Amino acid sequence: MSTLAPVRRWLDERLSLDDLTAPLRKKTVPVHRLTYWYFLGGMTLFLFVVQVCTGMLLLLYYRPTANEAFESVQYITTKVQFGWLVRSIHSWSANLMVFTAFAHMFSVFFLKAYRKPRELTWLTGVLLLFLTLAFGFSGYLLPWNTLAFFATKVGTEVAGQVPLIGKPLLVFLRGGEDVTGATLTRFFGFHVAVLPGIATMLLLTHLLLVQFFGISVPPKLEDEWAENPSKRREMKFFPNFALRELMAWYLALAALGSLAALWPWELGTKADAFASAPAGIRPEWYFMFMFETLKLIPSKILFIDGEVLGILAFGFGGLLLLAVPFIEIRTRRLGSWLLTGAGALVIAYIATMTIYGYLPK
Amino acid sequence: MRNPVRNALMNGSIRRSLLTIAVSLFVCSLAFAAEPAPANKNSCLDCHSLLEENLKVTPEQFAQDVHAGKGLTCASCHGGDPNSDDKAMDKSAGFVGHIRRAQIPALCGKCHADAAYIRRFNPSLRTDQLPQYLTSVHGKKLAQGDEKVAVCTDCHGLHGIRAISDTQSSVHPLNVAKTCSRCHADREYMKSYSIPTDQFAGYSASVHQEALTVRGDLSAPTCTTCHGNHGASPPGVASVENVCSTCHALQAQLFDTSPHKVAFAAAGQPGCVTCHSNHRIIRPTDALLGPGPGSVCSNCHSPGDAGLQAAGQIRTSLEALDTKIGSSDQILKRAASSGMEVSDAQLELGHAKDSSTKARVTLHSFDPKLVQKDVEAGTKITDQAYQAGVQAMHERDYRRMGLGVSLAAILAVLIGLKLWISDSEKKHD
Secondary structure (H helix, E strand, O other), X not given: OOOOHHHHHHHHHHHOHHHHHHHHHHOEEEOOOOXXXXXXXXXXXXXXXXXXXXXXXXXXXXXXXXXXXXXXXXXXXXOOOOHHHHHHHHHHHHXXXXXXXXXXXXXXXXXXXXXXXXXXXXXXXXXXXXXXHHHHHHHHHOOOEHHHHHHHHHHXXXXXXXXXXXXXXXHHHHOOOOOOHHHHHHHHHHHHHHHHHHHHHHHHHHHHHHHHHOOOOOHHXXXXXXHOHHHOOEEEHHHHHHHHHHHHHHHHHHHHHHXXXXXXXXXXXXXXOOOXXXXXOOOOHHHHHHHHHHHHOOOEEOXXXXXXXXXXXXXXXXXXXXXXXXXXXXXXXXXXHHHHHHHHHHHHHHHHHHHHHHOOO | OOOHHHHHHHOHHHHHHHHHHHHHHHHHHHHHHHOOOOOOOOHHHHHHOOOOHHHOOOHHHHXXXXXXXXXXXXXXXXXXXXXXXXXXXXXXXXXXXXXXHHHHHHHHHHHHOOHHHHHOOOOOOOOOHHHHHHHOHXXXXXXXXXXXXXXXXXXXXXXXXXXXXXXXXXXXXXXXXHHHHHHXXXXXXXXXXXXXXXXXXXXXXXXXXHHHHHXXXXXXXXXXXXXXXXXXXXXXXXXXXXXXXXXXXXXHHHHHHOHHHHHHHHHOOOHHHHHHOOOOOOOOOHHHOOOOOOOOHHHOOOOOOHHHHHHHHHHHHHHHHHHHHHHHHHHHHHHHHOOOOOHHHHHHHHHHHHHHHHHHHHHHHOOHHHHHHHXXXXXXXXXXXXXXXXHHHHHHHHHHHHHHHHHHHHHHHHHHHHHHHHHHHHHHO
């Protein structure tokens, strides 16, 4: 008899643990050649947890003011025991999380897992992806280094181009007309309080919905299995899938540790508001496709400002992404194929523009 | 009570009439204002713009002249009355056609040596150009009747004189050397003066010229910085050090206390230029020091003498410091490229480089002990920076070892998990 058995029994008497965990025990995961894509959601969750843990550790030393932010991060990376590791893991994990969130979104998109009844799961997922990008944008400024300072300047300027609400939005984001210490404090607030609060609520909803509706089966396979039920293959979520997911998390941890130890995240030089912008200012890689697009758009398209048009197009793209489950009509095969083709084109566009952004010019 | 005037004004026909008059006046005033004001007649330019060669002065050329901008006219220098075609060249109106070269300094000085007059245009402009010119080699020779020497217009131009701050001005710092070279690099023109004509070629290869034109440092020396502008003359053997010391003050102070000060004076050698040359002042290197090839010490010192030994000693210690700085720089760069945070050490190493520069200033004392002091200060910083680099590399290796251990542990866990999964699935099968 396990030593934990009395504890479990004690809890079970009070919380009915067996009833609570019953859905988990019943939950199954479809097994097919694309099962590996199911790990991406869990991996994003793991990286989010890493972000929360390392973020809390960084909070012990970080100071969100223009005078102290850079020095405090410098202190963390040079003087605090394992501070370099925590900071580096936080930065790398943020980037990996954006990557896995995108990959998870596209896998759900191509596996058609957003279809009825999972529309709300898709909506919360896409909103979480947007929040992840907001986390990245707000966190990028916090070390208060030159690159981040000017990239934030450019990024908020882009936000300022939004028709009608652009100017108030810019002032709201910056805490004034320019990027100053007020912007840093504001971004810090967004990064450690506002965004985590919203993200936690959305994440819980998302997980609850995933739990409620179960794991989706790709439509083609679902049809096959419906025709021939003997072909249906599933594994138990717990422990079979959970242990495999745990393996994936360990792999992610190994990747994070390797990146942090071999390529510690650079700190750069302290931001100087009076210095001229250094050459090669660019945003984080996940904003690169938008940045490059806005750069390439002609200044005027017909009578509309090119940049404004670009921003509107990206805004519209975001809305389209949210509306994906409502755009596709399942009964129409053509609609499904068109959407898949559009998704492939979007991936190709993002990849091309991102690579183009990093090419020497 | 009713006001008759007000009543009349309120009358519609009167109001309309008043409105018509007001509008007409407004339109007329606009038309009047739009009409260009009649320009003053300048009969000098009317003719001279059509003439050829030396007599040609175009309105555009004259408009660029700094004097024209202040309201001066041709008559300000040449007399006459430019407002009248008849009296334009009337000698009774003070017209002077060709102004002889010998008269030019005095003519310019008429205004430029008059402080009260100049103050009306530019209170900060000096008014000692004429007295200075008269003391210059140019001025003295002109007074002796040599009209080949430079007068005001040779350097400043004739009818398109621009402000010195104008980069197109022939006396803007960037253009001074070229302006001087027009005469001083002309071997034929300078034949009768028996002075060298390679100054411009030498200066063009100098560190000063590089600072001025390549780095754009307008405070870097050009001809007039050392020779003076209006009072231009060679500094002379005894004053060379004073001239250089206006910028290189520390070097000059140290040189004054050095044994070379007395030795050079006794040998009739000009201070600084004995080692650094005058116009072709190239960037000094350690090769100038000590007994080796390219050394300037060997020009006077004999092999084995105490002076040459001291110079060799100074060179050795300077080179040793540089080698150490190089090693520290290298290890810190290696650590930085491995992602280690060594910016503080790199900043400190910058101070060691400052010490190295300072030691090269101190060597003008030609005292190995004094130089050694700076070298030691630099060496101390360099050693600390090197240690920081070594520590950073150790830390890097420690991190990599930690990574290796962690990866091994993760691999072990992964294998364990895989075995657990296989085992539990086999049991269920």
